[in-house]
Amino acid sequence: MDKIEQDFLQALKTVLGQPNPFVPLHEPEFMGNEWERVKDCLDSTFVSSVGKYVDRFEVMLAEYTGAKYAVAVVNGTAALHIALLLAGVRTGDEVLIPALSFVATANAVSHCGAIPHFIESQFETLGIDPHALNDYLKHCSLSSSEGLTNRLTGRRIAAVIPMHTYGHPVDMSSLLEVANRYHLPVVEDAAESLGSCYRGQHTGTFGQLGTLSFNGNKVITTGGGGAILTNDAKLAQQAKHLTTTAKQPHRWEFFHDAVAWNYRLPNLNAALGCAQMEQLPSLLNRKRLLAQKYQEVFQDVEGVGFVVEPANSQSNYWLNTLRLEEPSLLVRDRLLTVANDAGYQCRPTWTLLHKLPMYADCPHAPLPVAEQLEVSLINVPSSAKLAGAAR
Template sequence: MQSIKEIYGNKEFIPLHEPTFDEKEIEYVTDCIRTGWVSSVGKYVDEFEKRLAEYTGVKRAVAVVNGTAALHIALKVAGVQANDEVFMPALTFIATANAVSYLQAVPHFVDVSEQTLGMDPVKLEEHIREIGEMKNGHLINRLTGRVIRAVVPMHTFGHPAALDELIDVCNRYNLVLVEDAAESLGSFYKGKHTGGFGAVSALSFNGNKIMTTGGGGAILTNDEKLADYAKHITTTAKIPHSWEYCHDEVAFNYRMPNINAALGCAQLEKMDKFILSKRNLTQRYQNLFETIEGVTVFTEPSFGTSNYWLQTIVLDTEKHNRDAVLEILNSEGVMTRPIWIPMNKLMPYKDFPVGNLSVTNELNDKIINIPSTPIRKDR
């Protein structure tokens, strides 16, 4: 505990993660305010979308109000319909399941890998063979009779999931890949940015993410038609016109405000510095915990480069009790938290389809996130 406090300059309270701002954010946001264009119209949204697409290496980015909205629309434009089932890891933030539910589709929970903390492609295919069959080009859940439409891997804490293997599964069973890349801006799988592998993907820029727009998210895709449709239905499906308000379908008011995009433009300019400082912090933690028996710092898989959004330790439960460690650290002002409760154990999702979750259940008792705000190298 004291060593963690020393890393952060012996502050009385150390949050789990907080944003880093300087004069650049003030400059862009002030400019936005002075123009008067702070809401749905202004230059910064277009600029942010352009810079984000360039940074992630995709053709298009569509900025929206938050990561959940981004995933909701990503799933919709990818073709997920009411009563479809969607594979996702049981070990994820509830937004992954909620976004599927917004479409009146059905989350279907599968296991994760100890190596990535993301969806395990081997366990996924084993589960498909147990419950699935192909009919008329669609994968059908024999137990429910529903079409299984999509696979949604989540890049946990910024660590890339095993995308090649997941893509192979999708290709074999005619499933669409939609990446939940909410936590992985700045993470790369085999040299290519996460979020660029699926038909469409979602990012989050919440205040606790590696960079922030205050509240915000984005849809990424290499499909121009999907991008155009996503842009259309996130801006109330309004047909462009100089003065008329004509809308051609029921849609969503999910557009990112210009003032948030101004903040995002400034933050995006610093991504390389943020990631370098995150990697520096990871090394500091590895040095710290190598002397503590039964505690391991979770690190990126061999095939990927992680943004290390949230620093993660894995406990040997024979030597350490997770809740006891959490109690000690939080009581002393070091903010820490456990990994999420598995989705199938939450009240809204307890009766939904589920596979063998042996690894999920084991990891749930082992993982703790520790303070992860980027630090200066001189500390």
């Protein structure tokens, strides 16, 4: 075992202690009123799309994030799908998304019948690089009638999706300047960033719409689940309408006025979400303690650095992330092997989306930074309860 592998493994042991027998990447935590809320929901028999917990969960999300409206749905992909439709994305359009993202970002674009257009990442934030984007869009055509058009494909570029990678906020001030310059709607993929803020404002509240995820591996979970955030009352009403099969309210009649989706979050899941939201401050505090410990310990590991929250931001540190100072697929995979063999679940970042077979023919910008990040990032165990081991 080489020195970097020995030092890497020893640093994990210092932060996390001995695995017994295995330390997962990210586990949910149920230490509050989860059992009570779920039992109350079961006792009520309102376990599906009708019930008090859906409304309560939406209010809690809106109050916490500062959004005027939150619409709870079945998962983050569904949330992003509907948000893009509401932002005006249509079949045959292109949507700008980071090449370094989870596949759901691209899938939601495809579900609209649109084409993902992959763009560059920023070294400091891991998200979209607004400056590289601005330079890249100078090669597109902008007109008052057609909006922004890709000169090579002739397709309209309908929106841009900043994704807050591992909970680290994108440089939203610069991104919004670029989006406004090119008249691009902004739909935020804040799936990973509940509890993260940029300049004191919660992620997911900068664009026309934002989306959250409550999958089992997120900061809080509803089992599955997601939400659409917006400050626009009309968009919120449309989001709720389209995610509930576009049914017109009536005491008994079934009348639907559009092709729509059955995407609403069940009351049973929302009950779990309400209890999880009550625990959110504690979860975030402990995740920051764990991140601080990683940062301290990995300062002494030559060749490996800890990814800290960007300037002007407060990150939820959803997944703590290490970065090789010299990008190397070989070294990355050696470190992943020794960590997982020792009982610490670590993983690489995602394969860049333009390398996946179903997206290989999609347009993309030059991606030198994203390609370096792909072979240098390592996610390490990040559950809030691990903060106890890190003290």
